[in-house]
Amino acid sequence: MADGVKITGIPTMEELKATPGLVSDQRFEKSAVAVIECVQEIPCNPCEKACPFGAIIVGSPITNLPVIDEDKCTGCGVCLAQCPGLAIFRVEKNYTDSTSMVEFPFEYLPLPQEGDTVPCGGRNGQYLTEGKVLKVKKTKQMDGTTLVSVEVPKQYFMDVRTICRKGGSK
Amino acid sequence: MSTCGAEDHVFVCRCEEITKEEIAAAIADGATTVRGIKVRTEAGMGLCQGRGCRKIIQQMLSQSGARPAAEVLPSTTRTPVRTAKISEFINEEDD
Amino acid sequence: MTRTADVAIVGGGVNGCSIAYRLAKAGKKVVLCEKGDFAAGATGSCDQMVILQSKNPGIHLKLALDSAELFQTLAQELDYDIEYFRHGGMITIENEMEMDVMTDFVAKQKKIGLEVDIISREEASKRQRGLGEHLLGCTYSAQDGHVNPFKLNMGFAQAAKKAGAELLIDAEVTDFKMAGGKVVGIKTAKGDVDAETVVLAAGAWSPLLGQKLGMKLPIKPRRGQIIVSQPCAPYIVGDILSAQYIVAKYHPETLLNAKSRGIQLGVGLAISQTARGGILIGATREFVDYDVSNTREGIREILKNAARLMPGLKNLNIIRVMGGVRPYTPDGLPLVGCVKGMDGLFMAAGHEGDGIALSAVTGKIVAGLICEGKAYTDVSALDPNRFELFAK
Amino acid sequence: MRKVQAVIVGGGPAGLAASIEIAKAGGKVVVIDENGKPGGQLFKQIHKFFGSREHRAGVRGYDIGTQLLKETEDLGVEVLLDAPVYGLFRDPAGIMVSYMKDGREQAIIGEKVILATGAAENALVFPGSTLPGVMGAGCAQTMINVNRVLPGQKVIMVGSGNVGLIVSYQLIQAGAEVLALVEAAPSIGGYGVHAGKIRRAGTPIYVGHTIKRVLGKTQVEKVELVALDEKFQEIPGTEKMLEADTVCIAVGLTPLTELAWLAGCEFTFIPLLGGHIPIHNEDMETTVPGLYVAGDIAGAEEASTAMEEGRLSGIAAAEALQLYTAEEAKALKAEVWDRMNALRTGPFGQKRYDAKAQLLATAKGGK
Amino acid sequence: MRVVKHPILPEDTKPEMTIFFDGKEIPAKAGEPIASALLASGVRIFRETAKKGYPRGIFCGIGRCTDCVMTVDGQPNVRTCVTPVRQGMKVETQKGLGRWSEKA
Structure with missing residues (x-):
């Protein structure tokens, strides 16, 4: 059975890991952080403007995948409600x-x-x-x-x- | 209660109750245009004037090889594109 | 690929197909060529009437009576449900002038054998709801009827095929083939057809083809806009015309001073209801070349006219306006017969508003003339050579 | 007869955006819409829109509609409601737009006319497809979000484009159960994030499947699904029967082009944009001088591009009416193109960009 | 069934009214189309077709397909998906082409 977001509507762990919206394993250990599960290049950038710390960059063209700066992200969670795709989560592993x-x-x-x-x-x-x-x-x-x-x-x-x-x- | 029977049919033209088989028969008879289907089956002549079935008929025609899809045009569009009451037309106010 | 035939027919309308059927049945090898599909021209945008009362007393009415006789058994003969109904018909009379014209008209029609009478408004209202209060009366004939033009056209086409005729659609005729000053075939989008006789049954488009032979046919396209209502329960009992139409058609001189825009557009009432329930409301008669579009003015005038004569219609929804050109001739009669000076060519066009009504008899006449050299009745009045056909 | 500088047919996102641009330029513009409320399909879009933040991304569709209406009001745009346009006719002074209003047939002449009539949903036929309970996804969306009525409780959605995905989500939000979403193609057509929402809600998505038939005595009772092979042929033995009362169809849109046909526009065929599309140039002007198209009629996309196309046609019409100089118009149009091109990039947008480019090339090259 | 509480949309405050469906009173909300009032009361069969008598209901929802037509205040072929309710309106299942009334 084929896998992946195009087939099932669910991004696989491999697809997620390949995006710049997922922070490193080390970062997860530290504190709460945003997890951006956006794996397709769609024309959308509200997350970029939502972040008060400039931790999310989409840039131009707006189809770029959002890049998260794991050092700047404070895990405040402001971006969650701004994402039209409801594809951002906040995780505090520990x-x-x-x-x-x-x-x-x-x-x-x-x-x-x-x-x-x-x-x-x-x-x-x-x-x-x-x-x-x-x-x-x-x-x-x-x-x-x-x-x-x-x-x-x-x-x-x-x-x-x-x-x-x-x-x-x- | 038995079934009404609608589940056994594939209606293309919902208004005039023309089935997929009847459209296919018209294509087999040589129709290559939406109008040709209409002349042979009366599909598209009902209350909605083909708004519902036109595209399906276009697809059936192009799939049959009668014409390339780009050349299967909708049948001639005529006014009124919305239904209108006769009384609405006959007001004496001449503008 | 070149086909050979005894007769090549140009035009797949109701008359072309009727001719194809009769000729094939008579044993001729027939190839019919239609530039689009069946019922594409006037046949596909007409009212549906097989109405006798509207016909001028004389050859016109005689042929219509004969055609109506054929219609009685046509469905059986073609083995095709053509939805022919003989529900009777009426012509509305609004004023004294119309009453005079119709009184005279009816008297002459009776002599030819039509069962027709002038009835009072009260009597007319018993037959049909919704008529205008101001009507002086109506003519009534039980012999009038209507037929589904699409089905009639397809019925002739299918029966012609069964009888061995080859019917080509999407086969526009681009030119004629000539040999020794004689027409010997046609060139079409689907190949040539060599034939002893070429029948030109292309309705309003016939003059364009005639030009290729140096002919100046007296046929002119005349636009008719017709309105179609939503399908509704049976309401219109028979077929209804207005005397205005008769006056306009046979006494055009009375229209010259007409002030009404509707009359200038040639609007005459023609109402009938199809088997599917739609009410057809006609129609304009306009000379605008081959423009088949609809006009706001035309629609409004038709509906104003209809609502005046039949206020009962006011509440009806309309869903479509048709527009088509009919082949007008100066004397109101079609051109049927051989053309002098153009051997091999046979005309069968110019029926204007009578194409449907006369289709059954047209096939019979043409087949008679081509197969036996004479029709079942005297049709010399239809002889195309009554007009100057060649430009000088 | 009344004559104005511009008449816009359709008061949805494209038409309203166009009217705003013309009014801003100082033009007299009348918008005619057949519905009782302007906004077109915007008021049933209760999800947050994609796009760029500067242009209302992240704002819910109905809020965008409210903003557009306020702008038109502030600018004094005349909007005729409950006024179905039934025909276009030729007129020496411009284009005559004829419509019904207050029980009376009326007409108005526009020096420029913009058609922003939108699109309609495609139908799909299968045994039982006429049974009550089978309906367009957009129809269901109007019912739940505008009229606040559930058209059914147990729904099967057909089609995995954004419409199918979004309406499924909104049906669930309104309290229905979406038992399955089926897609004939081997992959999901719409955005993964939309698909993700309904997957999280527990709705399975069956790609490579279709509805074989719908059963029911007098309305939908059961829906049989079947798998398709790569040639879209049913694979016997893969049927599964689900108990459902509603089937929603979201298999694409067809531009509502009737008025453009009536006007005598030339058309070109671009399946990706919904079929036959009136040929138009970079100003959205058709082959009939003075007649413009904008939004889904010019190729079915979504509301964001419809609004940009509306603006473009409005600016171009204002320029043609000499309300803007060529330079002013050029600068304004360039801004719109930047935004529009951005909406047409990426794996989803590129194909539409290419299709639109092909359309424009057709306009330049004649036919 | 009415969607009373909605996670996104505000409460529906449209005033209530009454219409008649085949002689029975049913509630409706001001301004909504007839079809929506019927669906809210669980009515899904709006008409029977002319040729085969098959049931039909709402399909396109934008007044285009005409599948949802019913007889409203004596007039057949009224598109219930785009025709707003009026207090006391009489809506009837349309059998076939219905009966057409000359009176408006």
């Missing part, structure tokens, strides 16, 4: 010794409550693990896009990307 924090845009109802335990899913929506909802951010600036952060077992920091929905079976 949230605790055994858990990671993953934050993702979430544009569905009902919204979870802080403290809830929710089924967390991967890029294909399939159930991976239970997670604890840390924060539910919704500001006017984010224009309807809610950011949800969950605490999940550390092994899933590069896998959990959403809360499972009706369609995603446990």
